[in-house]
Amino acid sequence: MxxxxxxxxxxxxxxxxxTSANATETGACAIPQxxxxxxxxxxxxxxxxxxxQPIKSEDALGKGxxxxxxxxxxxxxxxxxxxxxxxxxxxxxxxxxxISKIYVTSTNDIFVLDAWGKHEKAGDAVxxxxxxxxxxxxxxxxxxxxxxxxxGAVRTKRYAIVVEDGVVTYVGEGDLDVSGAExxxxxx
Amino acid sequence: MLRFATRKFTTTTAVKSSTPTAWALGSIxxxxxxxxxxxxxxxxxxxxxxxxxxxxxGPCRMLAPILKKVVSIESPKTFLIKVNxxxxxxxxxxxxxxxxxxxxxxxxxxxxDQFVGLRDxxxxxxxxxxxx
Numbered sequence: 001m002x003x004x005x006x007x008x009x010x011x012x013x014x015x016x017x018x019t020s021a022n023a024t025e026t027g028a029c030a031i032p033q034x035x036x037x038x039x040x041x042x043x044x045x046x047x048x049x050x051x052x053q054p055i056k057s058e059d060a061l062g063k064g065x066x067x068x069x070x071x072x073x074x075x076x077x078x079x080x081x082x083x084x085x086x087x088x089x090x091x092x093x094x095x096x097x098x099i100s101k102i103y104v105t106s107t108n109d110i111f112v113l114d115a116w117g118k119h120e121k122a123g124d125a126v127x128x129x130x131x132x133x134x135x136x137x138x139x140x141x142x143x144x145x146x147x148x149x150x151x152g153a154v155r156t157k158r159y160a161i162v163v164e165d166g167v168v169t170y171v172g173e174g175d176l177d178v179s180g181a182e183x184x185x186x187x188x
Numbered sequence: 189m190l191r192f193a194t195r196k197f198t199t200t201t202a203v204k205s206s207t208p209t210a211w212a213l214g215s216i217x218x219x220x221x222x223x224x225x226x227x228x229x230x231x232x233x234x235x236x237x238x239x240x241x242x243x244x245x246g247p248c249r250m251l252a253p254i255l256k257k258v259v260s261i262e263s264p265k266t267f268l269i270k271v272n273x274x275x276x277x278x279x280x281x282x283x284x285x286x287x288x289x290x291x292x293x294x295x296x297x298x299x300x301d302q303f304v305g306l307r308d309x310x311x312x313x314x315x316x317x318x319x320x
Contacts, residue, residue, distance in 0.1 A: 021305075025303070027307075027308075027310060027311045027314060028303070028305075028307055032247075032305025032306050032307060033246070033247040033250070034247060034287040034288065034289075034304060034305040034306070035245035035246070035247060035248070035287065035288045035289075036286070036287050037242075037273065037280075037285065037286050037287060037288060
């Protein structure tokens with residue numbers, strides 16, 4: 001595992017996250033089964049809306065001012081009650097401070113993350129990035145081994161980082177006093 | 189001799205495209221490039237569910253019985269037109285169908301909503317309800 005990421009470091013490029021194909025469509029599963037028609041044209045924008053696209057770390061976090069929030073597990077008690085809702089509630093305040101996107105990640109698969117977001121009525125306030133194999137968590141030095149708790153060795157620590165054009169400007173790893181929405185807002 | 193115009197009300201049986209006006213609520217019909225637009229026009233303000241599918245597409249085969257069940261309920265609010273995209277190539281292309289299944293809802297001749305990919309019964313029911 002890499003050393004923990006700190007302010008001034010660049011976000012590691014080349015890592016891939018899975019995203020939902022229909023984040024705002026309630027009641028639909030993250031990646032509905034489809035057959036792509038073998039037509040000759042380039043993939044239309046309309047089709048892209050319905051097909052899940054894996055997203056590279058440089059594309060999600062490399063441009064603009066964004067926040068990446070990580071939770072050890074979707075639906076797990078602390079995150080469920082306190083961490084995610086804060087970012088949904090304060091979405092407009094973050095936008096006002098120049099944040100173009102709030103990403104939420106965990107090592108769950110996208111089906112779980114997407115269902116969690118829909119359950120919490122996230123809408124388009126946050127976007128979910130599934131780091132299923134924990135590769136991104138390892139690359140920034142925030143892997144978490146929860147096998148002692150029966151939750152597997154490939155988890156991520158709880159954190160919130162602010163990234164500006166691919167460079168980290170804030171790292172809040174730990175409890176909500178540093179990784180929660182209010183803590184991050186205060187630092188912007 | 190008196191002549192009465194008679195109307196035949198079909199219910200839930202699938203009807204092939206040889207019967208041009210059998211589009212009563214709850215019915216399932218097959219249409220192609222030659223008669224799709226005509227049927228949509230004839231439906232007027234009645235909402236019409238359209239299933240763009242292909243025989244080789246697994247998710248389409250899984251969606252078909254779900255659509256059939258939801259459309260053929262006791263008090264049907266719509267009817268279903270099935271369009272085979274391998275045969276009705278022009279119609280599929282006109283409505284930008286690039287993945288299957290694509291299910292659209294038409295009202296007064298216009299496509300007002302659609303979804304792409306397999307869904308469950310609950311989703312399909314809500315999809316129809318919010319577009320009635």
